[in-house]
Amino acid sequence: MTDLARQLRDYRLTTAEILYHMPDHPALLQSFIWQDLDMAPHYPVLTRFLDYWQRNLDGKLHSVKLATQGLIAPAEVRLVAAELRLH
Known part of the structure; x- marks a missing residue:
């Protein structure tokens, strides 16, 4: 399905910031940005x-x-509220 067809079916541009624990250093968090067309609310x-x-x-x-x-x-x-015309 094309992006336009998905948008017409109420898909929206969705951006998620995902914070996750680094595998080698679990006390540190790293950020990952994900973006795609998705359908709210699910x-x-x-x-x-x-x-x-x-x-x-x-x-x-x-x-x-x-x-x-x-x-x-x-x-x-x-x-x-008003329309002004200049001649």
Whole structure:
């Protein structure tokens, strides 16, 4: 499926900051930024990625911060209180 088709199906640009413990130094945290189109509120793409991380990578997850933004939205309408014309 193309990105445009996914956006029309209400997928949104999703960015996650993933903090994880470094495998060799568990007391230290490292940051990883992940970004993809995903569907709120269940975020299936991010969930699959985090499941993969926990099964296959050594760095234990600490926390995930999430931000999302719809890229395709209805036009914003503003009402005008007055109209001035110059001739």
